[in-house]
Amino acid sequence: MSCNEILPVIQDFVDHELGDDDMQRVAKHMEGCQPCTAVVGGLREMKACLRRHGRPDPAPAGLLERVGRELRGQERGRAIRWGRLAVAAVMLIAVAGLVGLRVMRPQPTPLAVAAVGVHLDRVHTQKMGHASNDCDELEEFFRQKLQLGAALPRFSPADISLKGGCLTSLMDHDSAIVFYDYKGRRATMFMLEPRGLDTSAMDAAQAASVQLICMREEYDGYQVICWKRDGVLFAMVAERSQTELGELVASAYK
Amino acid sequence: MSASRESLLLFEQLMERHMDIVFHVARAWSGDSQEAEDLTQIAFLKAFKAFHRFQIGTNFKAWILGILRNSFIDAKRKQKRRPGTVSLQALSPLQEPEASAVPIEAVNLESREVFYDLFGDEVARLLRQIPDDFRMAVLLSDVEGLSYQEIAEVLDCPIGTVRSRIHRGRALLQKRLRDYARKAGYLREAAS
Numbered sequence: 001m002s003c004n005e006i007l008p009v010i011q012d013f014v015d016h017e018l019g020d021d022d023m024q025r026v027a028k029h030m031e032g033c034q035p036c037t038a039v040v041g042g043l044r045e046m047k048a049c050l051r052r053h054g055r056p057d058p059a060p061a062g063l064l065e066r067v068g069r070e071l072r073g074q075e076r077g078r079a080i081r082w083g084r085l086a087v088a089a090v091m092l093i094a095v096a097g098l099v100g101l102r103v104m105r106p107q108p109t110p111l112a113v114a115a116v117g118v119h120l121d122r123v124h125t126q127k128m129g130h131a132s133n134d135c136d137e138l139e140e141f142f143r144q145k146l147q148l149g150a151a152l153p154r155f156s157p158a159d160i161s162l163k164g165g166c167l168t169s170l171m172d173h174d175s176a177i178v179f180y181d182y183k184g185r186r187a188t189m190f191m192l193e194p195r196g197l198d199t200s201a202m203d204a205a206q207a208a209s210v211q212l213i214c215m216r217e218e219y220d221g222y223q224v225i226c227w228k229r230d231g232v233l234f235a236m237v238a239e240r241s242q243t244e245l246g247e248l249v250a251s252a253y254k
Numbered sequence: 255m256s257a258s259r260e261s262l263l264l265f266e267q268l269m270e271r272h273m274d275i276v277f278h279v280a281r282a283w284s285g286d287s288q289e290a291e292d293l294t295q296i297a298f299l300k301a302f303k304a305f306h307r308f309q310i311g312t313n314f315k316a317w318i319l320g321i322l323r324n325s326f327i328d329a330k331r332k333q334k335r336r337p338g339t340v341s342l343q344a345l346s347p348l349q350e351p352e353a354s355a356v357p358i359e360a361v362n363l364e365s366r367e368v369f370y371d372l373f374g375d376e377v378a379r380l381l382r383q384i385p386d387d388f389r390m391a392v393l394l395s396d397v398e399g400l401s402y403q404e405i406a407e408v409l410d411c412p413i414g415t416v417r418s419r420i421h422r423g424r425a426l427l428q429k430r431l432r433d434y435a436r437k438a439g440y441l442r443e444a445a446s
Contacts, residue, residue, distance in 0.1 A: 011421055015395060017402050046424055050396040053377035059277035060291060067273075067295045068266060071302055185267065221260065239263075 001029045006036050014043040108219040111235060114171045116222045119188040119237040129166025138165050142176045142191070150191055150232035152178065153252030159183045160248065170235075171197065182248070187238035194233040202228055216242045225249060265305050268314050269298055275315065275398055276322055282393050283326045285382070293329065297322040315400070316407040323408060380430040388423030395420050 006029050012018045013026045030037050130141045135152045142148045145167055152162075165178040168190070175192035202215060215226040225245045226235045238245055276297060281290035301308075301321050308317055381389060387409075394400045394408060395416075405416045 011417065015402070015420070017417075042428070043424065046428055047396045049377060050381075050392070050427075059273045059294065060287075063277065063291055063294060064270060064273050067269065067298050070295065070299060071262065071266070071269075074299070074302070 001025055003029075003033060003036055006033075007039075010036065010039055011043065014040055014047065108217050108224075109215070110171060111215075111226060112217040112219045112224040115188075115190055115224050115235045115237050116219045118168055118170060118177065118190070119186075119222065129164070131164035133162045133164075135162065138162070138178065141165065146174055146176055148176055148191060148193065148232070150230055152191075153189075153234070153249065155180075155248055156251040156254070157248060160187070173197070182238055182240065185239050187236060187240070189237075190233075190235045192233050193231065194228070197233070199228060199233065202226070202233075216246070218242070229253075261305060262302075264310075265302050268318075272315055272318055276318055278398065279319055279390075279394070280322055280326070282390065283323070283386075289329075293322060293325055296329070297325045300325060313404060313407070316404040319394075319400075319404075319408040320410065323410070376434060377431070380434060381427060383430060384423055384426050388419045388426060391416055391419035392423035392427065396424075 006013075006026055009018060009022065009026065013023065016023070018026065030040060129145075130138065132138050132141070135154060139150075139152055142150075142165065160180050160182045163179040163181055165176055168175050168177040170190050170192055173192045173195065175190050178189040178191070180187040180189065215224075217224045217226075222237050222239060223242050223245055224235060224237050225242065226233065227249060228234070234249075236245060236249065240248075273294070277290055277294045280293040280297070281287060284290050284293060297318060301318050304321075308314070381393070384392070390409065391405060394405045395402070400408070402413050402416045402420075405420075406413045409416065
């Protein structure tokens, strides 16, 4: 390719907008052409300069929360309207004598209900005690704030990343809450000392099955997986299948 | 979990991921942080209302920035403030300058590093002097990293127009940066 052929596509080359073959052809030309290399150099410097200096500060801290609150407010309004319709529908069904039809669903344990509740509450508040992607650092944070000496599980899949943690309360117990990004969705893990909580069923199940995971539950569309290790109770909430979550937790204790 | 709740949670995740870019672009359009916050909020609320029409797996970034652009145009129309100062209407190809009309200069390699390291705040200031159509195309490409196709969707114009605007915008900015450097004595005529 000659310089005359290169110049019209030089911008597309710098912006990676050419196909693979053309990218290679232009790159080959650049190897031996000082004038074209200088033009490309100028464009790249310009782009780098803009990237360095053109990007303003992140969005204000409270903006996400403000818009989220507004969204939820609108959604609640819509839910109330639908709720009224639903009440009317239920009354009609009762009148028609169909009350006897019941859908049997397993009742979730209080732990699952509480864990999902706090997980959702986090979505509302976006509170972060300590943002970190370092397990050691977060463990130290929980050791200082909660006197909780347990180790964080070291999950091995590449598609889970630690985001941070803060302090919370789960069933009136001080608890650590840890946030992850798991395959692009939030996952929340709780760690608490089960003082006063009856975990005998959990202990027995864990002893009998020799399985790490001793409780798998579903509540409100969320999957909750619980396990106990070194005297500390763990509960993880995510919008993933129980199998996926089970494999994830198992990866930490291989 | 109900469909509406699932939809809300998914939307919130997308919103969290795209909040910064939407705010940046809103500020670039409006030139004012407070106005940019309002525009960002309006755009996300509008997007949520229309979220059932959004196809999961397609480009949310281009979609939300397109809504932001429309929100900005609506807001300007309502304000009726100094019409003509903000030109977001896609120029017709005839009005669009030819890509070759303003050549990008080959920069002297020895002076290049010094040249670009001089600028921090100046870049932002000089960038604001570039006409909106060109400036936004350059910002979306070089600062926010959008592809030509994405920019075309956001600005609602053909890819050829995007290419031309980016070329023109960069050339204008480069000229301003060089003029500034010469005036400030950072760049000698001989080095240009």
